Amino acid sequence: MPARIGFLAPIVVFLVLFFGYPLAANVAMSLREYTAASFYTGEAPFVGLANYAAVMGDPVFTTAVANTAVFTAASLLFQFGIGLALAVFFQRHFPLNGILRSLLLIPWLLPLVVSGTVWRWIFDQQYGILNQTLLGLGVIDSAVPWLSSTAIALPSVTVANIWVGIPFNMVILYGGLQSIPAHLYEAASLDGAGPWQRFRHVTWPLLRPVSAVVLMLGLVYTLKVFDVIMVLTQGGPANATQTLTTWSYSLSFGELDFGLGAAVGNLLIVVALLFSVVYLRGLRSSAPATARKRR
Amino acid sequence: MAVHRRVRTALTTVVAVAVVGVLLFPLYWMVNASLQPATGLLQTPPRWFPVDGTLDGYRSALQSQGRPLLNSVVVAAGTVALTLALSVPASYALSRLRVRGAGVVMFALLLVQMVPGIVMANSLYAVMNQTGLLSTYAALILADSTIAVPFAVLILRAFMVTIPAELGEAAMVDGAGHTRVLWSVVMPVSRNAMITAALFAFLFAWADFLFAVTLNSDEAVMPVTVGIYRFIGAHTADWNSVMATGVIASIPAAILLVVAQRYVAAGVTGGALKD
Numbered sequence: 359m360p361a362r363i364g365f366l367a368p369i370v371v372f373l374v375l376f377f378g379y380p381l382a383a384n385v386a387m388s389l390r391e392y393t394a395a396s397f398y399t400g401e402a403p404f405v406g407l408a409n410y411a412a413v414m415g416d417p418v419f420t421t422a423v424a425n426t427a428v429f430t431a432a433s434l435l436f437q438f439g440i441g442l443a444l445a446v447f448f449q450r451h452f453p454l455n456g457i458l459r460s461l462l463l464i465p466w467l468l469p470l471v472v473s474g475t476v477w478r479w480i481f482d483q484q485y486g487i488l489n490q491t492l493l494g495l496g497v498i499d500s501a502v503p504w505l506s507s508t509a510i511a512l513p514s515v516t517v518a519n520i521w522v523g524i525p526f527n528m529v530i531l532y533g534g535l536q537s538i539p540a541h542l543y544e545a546a547s548l549d550g551a552g553p554w555q556r557f558r559h560v561t562w563p564l565l566r567p568v569s570a571v572v573l574m575l576g577l578v579y580t581l582k583v584f585d586v587i588m589v590l591t592q593g594g595p596a597n598a599t600q601t602l603t604t605w606s607y608s609l610s611f612g613e614l615d616f617g618l619g620a621a622v623g624n625l626l627i628v629v630a631l632l633f634s635v636v637y638l639r640g641l642r643s644s645a646p647a648t649a650r651k652r653r
Numbered sequence: 654m655a656v657h658r659r660v661r662t663a664l665t666t667v668v669a670v671a672v673v674g675v676l677l678f679p680l681y682w683m684v685n686a687s688l689q690p691a692t693g694l695l696q697t698p699p700r701w702f703p704v705d706g707t708l709d710g711y712r713s714a715l716q717s718q719g720r721p722l723l724n725s726v727v728v729a730a731g732t733v734a735l736t737l738a739l740s741v742p743a744s745y746a747l748s749r750l751r752v753r754g755a756g757v758v759m760f761a762l763l764l765v766q767m768v769p770g771i772v773m774a775n776s777l778y779a780v781m782n783q784t785g786l787l788s789t790y791a792a793l794i795l796a797d798s799t800i801a802v803p804f805a806v807l808i809l810r811a812f813m814v815t816i817p818a819e820l821g822e823a824a825m826v827d828g829a830g831h832t833r834v835l836w837s838v839v840m841p842v843s844r845n846a847m848i849t850a851a852l853f854a855f856l857f858a859w860a861d862f863l864f865a866v867t868l869n870s871d872e873a874v875m876p877v878t879v880g881i882y883r884f885i886g887a888h889t890a891d892w893n894s895v896m897a898t899g900v901i902a903s904i905p906a907a908i909l910l911v912v913a914q915r916y917v918a919a920g921v922t923g924g925a926l927k928d
Contacts, residue, residue: 365746380776467906469860582769623772
């Protein structure tokens with residue numbers, strides 16, 4: 359009996375101390391005027407929902423929400439689309455298939471700070487390879503300020519983030535494709551289905567559960583992207599790439615108003631949870647399809 | 654017919670190599686830039702290959718980033734140790750013992766993975782500040798474990814569920830307790846799953862930037878991710894040393910990919926498809 363409790367006790371203590379308590383502390387902080395001074399004086403006056411009101415009344419709020427939505431939607435769409443195309447392509451049998459597939463994993467394994475740094479150099483206005491190539495080919499007549507123009511910075515940051523996420527999507531979707539029984543394709547071929555019809559009527563429906571998992575994880579992950587944006591633009595220029603995550607960071611650790619930062623963070627949790635609930639309900643309603651989950 | 658087929662697979666390989674080449678170009682560009690003299694990087698047209706290459710970038714990277722690299726090793730190793738110590742017994746209990754509340758723990762582990770890191774950073778800052786842990790290795794190890802532990806439990810539990818119960822029962826008939834069964838029967842069998850969990854714990858901690866930049870203001874414990882970040886800020890023209898640092902910081906990932914390919918693939922899928 360004691361052994362059972364002994365095995366689980368450490369992780370329960372860990373969860374309470376390092377998730378339960380911090381999350382409760384974060385809610386408490388968001389209801390107080392919690393500044394750098396609070397850490398020294400220990401005084402943080404209770405202000406109720408004033409931090410939430412202040413945050414939502416701030417013009418940056420609308421920008422951050424819109425940026426988060428655009429950044430997340432575009433990232434998911436392209437990561438998934440490109441990942442799926444690659445997964446389908448690598449289903450073919452050809453020499454070097456395995457090696458090339460594992461090489462594709464590298465971008466996913468690199469620290470995001472490194473990937474961000476590489477893209478910052480690629481996007482460099484004067485010496486970056488992107489502008490140099492486009493100028494050389496005559497596609498553009500003058501250097502594009504990829505990261506310093508308020509109009510283009512968000513798309514640029516999104517491109518870098520899409521690149522980071524492709525391997526993950528590809529690997530999981532490839533695994534999902536492998537679990538589709540080959541005889542279904544053979545049967546479809548016998549019925550005269552072409553490649554597109556086989557994809558449309560066999561691959562796509564049977565891949566649905568795996569696709570749902572990938573998109574859900576991608577969503578939760580993309581909502582909280584921090585490193586890539588920080589390295590490329592720090593949320594600038596003029597908040598053009600500010601998302602809820604980077605804004606929360608700059609309120610807490612830039613302006614040292616931890617109450618405001620906590621409020622934005624909690625709003626972010628609410629968004630993530632909302633999407634999770636929608637996802638879980640969707641999963642339940644398609645239960646027959648998920649019953650044959652791959653293991 | 655056979656010849657036609659061979660030509661087609663050869664063509665497919667060519668297309669695949671081209672696609673992989675395009676997707677990995679940014680990495681080539683990092684390596685290329687890391688080997689160029691600083692002046693070579695500020696030329697038009699760009700130098701596509703590191704002819705007349707130099708290791709100056711690496712020299713200056715190691716000079717300024719030697720300590721941060723070492724710090725990253727300490728933090729990542731500590732995270733691996735703490736993660737395994739917590740998640741191995743927990744996975745054993747969750748997979749093989751009927752414990753009350755096991756369902757709650759599993760649900761909690763799934764749920765906490767959805768908490769945005771910035772929220773954790775914000776509140777852990779306050780907690781670490783109160784306990785005087787800010788700017789210590791311990792702060793980073795504990796914070797990084799909040800990412801690694803839930804992931805490790807999922808992987809380990811999924812594996813331990815598949816171990817036949819008879820394996821441990823025989824030992825128990827001979828009088829072994831659960832601790833003994835875990836140590837001498839289950840852990841040896843779970844070696845591969847433990848390696849996978851350890852690899853990912855190492856990678857998470859090695860790559861962490863958010864906790865490193867928020868929970869730590871001491872140069873002496875600064876990991877390499879923050880090192881590069883500060884380095885870019887300070888040396889905007891010195892891209893070859895920045896890129897050399899990037900290459901060095903990527904080495905653990907590269908080694909992992911070569912040495913532990915199958916574990917990596919198992920981890921990516923195992924961690925994603927939790928059920």
